[in-house]
């Protein structure tokens with residue numbers, strides 16, 4: 001089992017649930033916008049939020065964020081003094097890429113983290129590789145080597161990541177790394193792309209790892225509003241069966257037998273329940289072919305019929321409703337169930 005580290009009060013590792021995290025894309029120096037985005041990401045389901053600290057002017061925002069109720073990770077590159085400033089400002093975790101910090105810089109950062117007992121996430125990626133060996137094995141070895149630099153300072157409050165933009169390399173690297181260490185793993189595909197393709201690529205990579213039991217915290221990296229990262233990460237965890245506290249909408253793909261507006265109803269339901277955290281299943285089925293079976297297995301189900309559709313509650317038909325009224329009726333019953 002992996003070690004457990006704490007980002008403020010949020011555990012990563014051990015037996016604890018896999019956490020979702022995201023990263024702001026505001027200018028960190030813009031304190032108001034950055035705080036608003038951090039709070040929005042947290043409200044959407046991010047357990048912690050990473051913030052770039054590209055310059056010393058940005059540290060004032062870190063100081064303000066540290067007073068809030070969202071655990072904050074400072075993302076540092078090139079200048080270890082920025083890490084020291086962020087640590088002194090009360091940040092909850094530091095992310096460094098050891099390839100762009102000097103050995104002395106790393107040593108200073110580790111000492112400062114040790115003084116406050118905050119975790120260090122070592123993120124190895126393609127840019128970390130110096131010898132043109134971009135193999136999974138080499139990436140995993142680099143992560144272990146980087147962790148040993150921190151261990152040499154007598155510290156092991158560490159999270160590791162080995163992200164690549166290539167799915168197979170990423171999955172392989174994490175599989176190797178998982179066997180080599182007890183440190184909790186931050187998993188994700190880096191530079192996954194824009195919303196649609198990025199979510200699919202991330203789902204393949206992150207989903208493969210999660211189904212193998214690998215990964216303790218997740219970030220989906222998208223060239224999109226970061227709130228989409230949070231929704232995508234939550235959906236991946238749910239699809240992998242690691243989060244059951246949500247309303248699952250089952251909808252048939254529709255075909256020539258479809259009697260009701262399946263897509264419209266399913267879309268409206270999904271929008272309505274996207275922030276609901278109670279375990280429930282709602283089935284929206286266009287006809288009785290598979291509609292009866294799926295509806296019987298759900299809390300609420302609808303199976304379309306020629307002019308009227310059957311509404312199921314806990315496996316039993318409770319009424320039939322004219323097809324033109326079925327969407328409003330299912331939305332109404334859903335509201336009742338969510339009360």
Ligand code: SF4
Nearest residue numbers: 252254255258286287
């Ligand atoms: S449930 Fe009925 S309408 Fe939906 S895809 Fe299957 S056969 Fe077609």
